[in-house]
Amino acid sequence: MEIDVIQPASVKKNISLFISDYKEKLSELFTERNNENELASTRGIPPYVMRQVLDCKPLSAFIPSEYGGRGAITSEALQMLETTSYQSLPLSLMMGINGALFLQPLANYGHHEAQGTVFKKFIEDNNMGGLMITEPEYGSDALRMQTGFTHDDQREEYNIEGLKHWAGLTGWADYWLITARGVDKDGNLSRDIAFFVHDTAQGGIEVQEYYKNLGLLMLPYGKNKLDITVPEEYRLQPNSTGVKMMLDILHRSRLQFPGMSTGFLHRMMDEAIDHCKDRVVGGMSLFNYDQVKERLANLQSYFTASSAMSYFTSTNVPLKKDTSKMDLAANSIKSVATDYMHEASQSLMQLVGAKGYREDHIAGRSLVDSRPFQIFEGSNDILYQQISESVLKGMKKSKVQNLYQYLKEYSLTSLAADHFKEQLNFRIDQKIAQRKMVQLGRAIGRIVTMNMTIKLGETGFNGDLISNSLKSLTNEIEMLVARYSSEPQPDIITDYHSESNWSQYLK
Known part of the structure; x- marks a missing residue:
């Protein structure tokens, strides 16, 4: 054709x-x-x-x-x-x-x-087009999705049935990229995953429910029942396996999150600075208060770090690059950038005060709109754990037990690791509690971010912003590593009902 x-x-x-x-x-x-x-x-x-x-x-x-x-x-x-x-x-x-x-x-x-x-x-x-992966019973556990496909040899097409939800642009998209698992003659689902492009003009997608999403009101989300047929040439062709193709797709998307975060953080920074310059409290501009300066400095640091991520992705991830093995970079960028987005909106809300707590004010709106970025395309808690798992796997493979020794030789952290020689100079046990894995991942993600920020500084990017961001990142990383090293691990009290009503102890 x-x-x-x-x-x-x-x-x-x-x-x-x-x-x-x-x-x-x-x-x-x-x-x-x-x-x-x-x-x-x-x-x-x-x-x-x-x-x-x-x-x-x-x-x-x-x-x-x-x-x-x-x-x-x-x-x-x-x-x-x-x-x-x-x-x-x-x-x-x-x-x-x-x-x-x-x-x-x-x-x-x-x-x-x-x-x-x-x-x-x-x-x-x-x-417009969207992606359908998530299912009502299988959110983060995408590999167990129940949507299945069979092949019709005579018609040279695939039949796909299943239930998907939380697909952005529900009811709007003209095309969908849909994931499914093959169904054998006994009705069993295969372990691998396939991707299919479906033209909604061909029918077969029934929107069962539109969700009343809390934020991101411009985008419709909902639950979609699928019973579609797709021509053979509309199935994506992986270079090896479907799972590896999915990793490439998701990692590439996460690596591009700075495109969204940098502009958003720039806006939060501008809004905060403008407000603080104009707002007078106690006979003095809000801009002159030391605590306010700390918040504004952090906002500028977030913007600078996100800019560094954009530079990294732009110079390291062309379209045809296979990103399936770029898990550490992708997970660090997505989790840290989206944490900064929400932290920035929190700071703007705090600086603006009561006025920001309105649906029609950018502070409150940004607070609600930025929050789901920490959840979709991989919950940040999960991604931080995966960051630690990736580092531990690399340490085991290279037979290095000292965290500093490993990070100073690793390309994504080598420049930043030297700033934390004392804090990172300890042995890592391969068996770590999950909460510790998440905590360590938060620190490593920011070390990766700091490394990218140092790289951006070498290009001629505003030196004052770079210096400020490195100071902010240093404080954050030191605090996270200290918490990882010494934080007590409280347990869950399941039988908490007895003796837990304070009023019964009144004299």
């Missing part, structure tokens, strides 16, 4: 002009023509707003040039996400879902015919 190659106007623009025009359009839509607070505090997004956003062809940043896109250059995709998230975090997530969880997997693993048809729809008709 011959596919027409198209050249949208966005491809002819250099990246600076493309981003500048896109930024101007977002500003017009979200601040000049509409009330940003009203747009963000009502469910959905007005069709005319969505249409004009997509008319800027932001998703062309994820599409290869031979199919009419900008070339699927990682740095361009991250710049687009950053520009979007400064104005609207939910809209940025929408772009991220389309790009990292649909378009990039299709570009890397899709059949030529499927690529040509779908990419053309995205460029010419402003189509």
Whole structure:
């Protein structure tokens, strides 16, 4: 099948002009023509707003040039996400879902015919796509999903049945990337996982329920019952196994989280600084209080660290790179960046005070919108444990028992480890309690982040911001390592009802 190659106007623009025009359009839509607070505090997004956003062809940043896109250059995709998230975090997530969880997997693993048809729809008709992995009974335990597929040899197609939920863009997406496990003649599910691209125009997806999600109101979520047929050429083709392909897809997405976090953190920083300069408390500008300065300094540190992550991903993760083994980098970036997002929104809320505790204020809205980033695409608690597991596995393989000795030789931590020679100079037991694994993972994730920040500082990035961020990270890491080394481990009291009512002890 011959596919027409198209050249949208966005491809002819250099990246600076493309981003500048896109930024101007977002500003017009979200601040000049509409009330940003009203747009963000009502469910959905007005069709005319969505249409004009997509008319800027932001998703062309994820599409290869031979199919009419900008070339699927990682740095361009991250710049687009950053520009979007400064104005609207939910809209940025929408772009991220389309790009990292649909378009990039299709570009890397899709059949030529499927690529040509779908990419053309995205460029010419402003189509959108999403990913369905999670199931009601199998959230983080994705490998046990129950959605199954069988192959019809005569029709040369796959039949897929199952139940999926919490898929962003439920009821909106024109295409879905759907995961399923093969069903044998005895009805048993295979261990491997397959990915299929489904055109919703072909039917077979019934939205059983729309969820009343607490935040991210622009995006619809819900429960979807599947009974679909997919042509053979719309199944993604892994280089080895489906599980490894899924790891590549998820790791690549996590590595691109800084695209969303950097713009968001930039906005939190700007909002906080502007508010503190204008707000007078006790006859003095809020900006001059020492505790306020600490919060603002941390906000600037978060922004700088996230910028370093964006630089790392842009320079180390081209589209065709297999990221299935980049678990330490991916998990560190996703967990630390999203922790910083929520910490930043907490600080803005604290600085703004009661006014921020309103649905239509950016502080309260950001607090609720940033929280699920710590949960989806891998709960941060799980990712921190996996960070520790990855390091322990590497130490065992290299026969190194001292944490400092290992980290100072590891490429992702070598520059930062020397700042903590004394704190990290201890032996690691391969058998560690889970809570300790999570605690250690938090520290290592930030050491990886500090390493990236040092690397960014070598490029000529604002030296004052780098110096400030390194100080903030040093304080944070020292505190986390100290907690790991000495924190007592309280147990759970199951029979807590007896003798636990304080009022019975009143004299």
